[in-house]
Amino acid sequence: MNYQSSNHLPDKITLGEYLLHRLKQLNVNTLFGLPGEFNMPLLDKISHIKDMKWVGNTNELNAAYAADGYSRLKRMACLMTTFGVGELSVLGGIAGSFAEHVGLIHVVGMPPTSVRTKQLLVHHTLGNRDYNVFYRMANDISCYSTLIEDKEFCYRDVDKCIEMAYLNQRPTYLGVPVNFVNILVDSAKLNKPLKLKNSKRNMTLEDEISNSILKKLYATENPVIIVDGCIIRHGLTEETEKFIKLTNFPTYVTPMGKGAVDETLPNFNGVFIGSLSSPSVREVVDFADFVIVFGCLSSNFSTSSFHLNYKAKNKVLIFDNYVKIKNAIFPDIYMEYIITRLNTTIDVTKVKYNQKNLQDTINLPKYDVDKDKLLKQEWVWNELSHWFKPGDIIITEIGTSSFGINRTKFPKHTQSISQSLWGASGYSIGSCLGVCKAMNELKVQNPELPHNRVILFVGDGSFQIAMQEISTIIRLNLTPYIFLLNNQGFSVDRFLHHRSNASYYDIQSWHYLNIFSVFGAVEYETRKVVTFGDLKEMVNDEAFAVGDKIRMMEIMLPTREVPKALLEKWIREKQQDDKISESPFSILTNDSEYNNWTDDGPTPKRIKTNSVTSV
């Protein structure tokens, strides 16, 4: 039965409804955003669509993050804002989705066409009669953008925007003037499936590339597989796992790829973070003669500490829509086809590599510390690593927690969400809302799924940026764990930038655990975790492990407590810094320092400078 019949649709439906049905076909059942004058007519349609729900967010930027989080689980999301005041506030979030390959459609309710063509002055404009300015601004951070202008073909704009977002896993922008919301469209158009596969294939070239990769692969003696974020984004984790199991090569994930690989596999060997990697990881990767990276995201996290400086002679980087072998780039080659072809054509008997016993790079000792001792980062991550359960979804904010999480070992089917490349502080709370909604929907559709608990790690500085979205999480009765790492300000920045005393990293001290009550939560749990004893009590509490209510745990960390990897890096850099001139003008702000930067480049040196007077 076709979509029209199975959904009992009349022959004609409104364009607004058409848009929502198309989203529903892609498994999008929740919409994020805020109401505004020009998107109301569209919001009024939501109640016409079965199983379609509106989540009103507390502010636009959080709504963008929520849509982003939702899409990281479901590969598509929809964000609805209103012209001008609404849409501009999401740009930071959309840029993050663009940078990190997250597919979503941003639908903007606009003034009617006649107002625009006549260039009338209405509010929420710049007062200069320029009605396209916001659309232009969105253009640069969207993979496709359009303003609906044609009554006959407007449904095609809808299709195109959704298809492009899904195919490229990037944001698209759809401007819908209010006068188009009720334009009638043949509902039979919904029977034609959306185009969700890349059709422009060059199969001869795919063959050639695949054979070239396999030839190198057969010859390698010290190979390494690295799995990056695009594999998750484009839904290719299963296909990639096949390859990992076929070859048995030592396998690593990047921070953005964490969760893409079953970490209980014998050849899984940790997280590769460039120079921030643990020594045992660096040793294997640095001595590899063949490195293949699946789902490459161009990324140079944290002042080039994380770079793709594989010393291997043979490097194969598989991006979403191109492949790079050594220095040669092959454009318009799609990841999904290449991986499938590798899996189907590989002859494992030709592989020269002998499986080695890998050194355990993930060292998670069980500590036995006096229970009154104040916490250390390492104890927290180790204990929580043992506390994680299969199916957990773990969200980490950029900062302390995004470093800490890479030292943990994930059980099977654990997913990780973190905005490592774009790196906007405040991302994780809105994202947590979207992830919780998506997870609940996936569970309803498939009760067998191991999806289980949503666990958020967020620092106090980032928490303050966006905390009101917890109110929405409470309103929707969602039940995430919120681990608030309280180290009194932006600690990672102090360390990364050697501004140990800079008062501009200080923030106001809050009574975080009272926030649930202020936001009207009824059933919840809060804990303050100060000592090792508190930590042990928490992880050993069986009732605590059941994700049945919203929880906030304030983990009290000393201000200078940062994850081990960061600390090691800092000490290393400090030793180098001490050798060179400490002229206050020579570092960071000196052009010549940055002249040394390259894509594979060295870590720039930093020095301590004076602190600033803050009010």
Added chain:
Amino acid sequence: MNYQSSNHLPDKITLGEYLLHRLKQLNVNTLFGLPGEFNMPLLDKISHIKDMKWVGNTNELNAAYAADGYSRLKRMACLMTTFGVGELSVLGGIAGSFAEHVGLIHVVGMPPTSVRTKQLLVHHTLGNRDYNVFYRMANDISCYSTLIEDKEFCYRDVDKCIEMAYLNQRPTYLGVPVNFVNILVDSAKLNKPLKLKNSKRNMTLEDEISNSILKKLYATENPVIIVDGCIIRHGLTEETEKFIKLTNFPTYVTPMGKGAVDETLPNFNGVFIGSLSSPSVREVVDFADFVIVFGCLSSNFSTSSFHLNYKAKNKVLIFDNYVKIKNAIFPDIYMEYIITRLNTTIDVTKVKYNQKNLQDTINLPKYDVDKDKLLKQEWVWNELSHWFKPGDIIITEIGTSSFGINRTKFPKHTQSISQSLWGASGYSIGSCLGVCKAMNELKVQNPELPHNRVILFVGDGSFQIAMQEISTIIRLNLTPYIFLLNNQGFSVDRFLHHRSNASYYDIQSWHYLNIFSVFGAVEYETRKVVTFGDLKEMVNDEAFAVGDKIRMMEIMLPTREVPKALLEKWIREKQQDDKISESPFSILTNDSEYNNWTDDGPTPKRIKTNSVTSV
């Protein structure tokens, strides 16, 4: 003594310091923003400048609003953000400053020039090597924007950005790559004053225009003066008051102009809000044969309800940099010169108009209601109007309070701050922070100033968008009054858009008065005002009237309680709606309806539609 000597500057200072000194020369002593990797070197300079302070905000959008509020008192402000993640989050705020003529410089710390020219991949980028994308996006909402690229003339970029922001009272954008922060500049350059006057004058044309205006003015029998927001923004309130006193014409302010005119003057006669004006205001303005508008801002607030449809034959609109007389536009004529010329050349003996006794348009009856009665909007605004004191600064959020405030009568020297044209919900809290800081600084510089209390009115919906900035207000020991108008959601929108049951206007109910405690406030006062008795007790409490600590008053209003003007408009529209077809497709979303819109156009009709299902 020149600036260099009086500030004991060495011959060479860094560009970072140069920028801060230039800001100091314009009386900017506080900088707003958040720290980030690429603006740190600049932030490190702040401690080098005497009396210059950094306010770290809780998030970027709030920082933009804080800078905007600061500038509305001091005519200049500075916002500092970091490349990409930081700067994109302020765009909504900057667009508001652009639309409403608020002068500020947005300084963005950028990656070093070499990284940009080599197009390296670093984080906080889109991963596409496009380093100018954010600059391009900012271009459209800045009156001037530049990236520093030249070592020799970089100080000129600084000067130009500050001058343009001040002269035009619009935002400018200055991109400062980190490698330029420590470039040395001759400090003697600071001795040359910034160019803060429009020098391109056409005095012959100014004469001609002025004479033409005066000729009409002498002949008028029913004249009206309207003062709009640009008069405040360009610091011309005193000059305008001269004109008002010289002519004695009936004088009105627009919502954006409220506070520009001494409301105790006998010829001050209320607020003109187009069709939302009180009948007695409409009567005078509609029958005027001569209308002169000072400091015109192109504005059409709330679906054309507020429009410039003066029926007068002779309309004179004085914009910041052009004049419109009837249908003729005279470009490049500056407001300040025209007003001064009118004041100096007017011959009051020739004025034909006889001063009339104006009907009191601001009707503020003293109610005597049973003290157990639940509150009504009208009682609240009337009582508070009597509670206002000379020198108060009153900030109103778009929504219920921005309508309500127009029914109050201001004492002398009262200032009003509201974002009426751009109309972004959530603006007022950040703005309040900036206003408090600016007021404190003005008080220190001139203890005689009547500046006194900062009073904020904000609805619960808007409060939730941006409330964390109250934490910064607490951290800085500022002492505003925060009147939280709790009507359980976006009530104004329900009325304006006739969606009385739309659940997308619902918001989570919070325990607002506990927020101070969560944010770590020590000395504060909170009140819940539910009945008329509570209201009277509050306004009669002498201790309450002293602005010595931060206070929050939760004013409980019934959900459907909206200001009288809005209610009247709604009833009027409803009566018209009932006469016409109520087909769900004929209204709001129908092109032909909007075809009737013009700049002076009629209010579009709206109908009630179905509510949406919300989760």
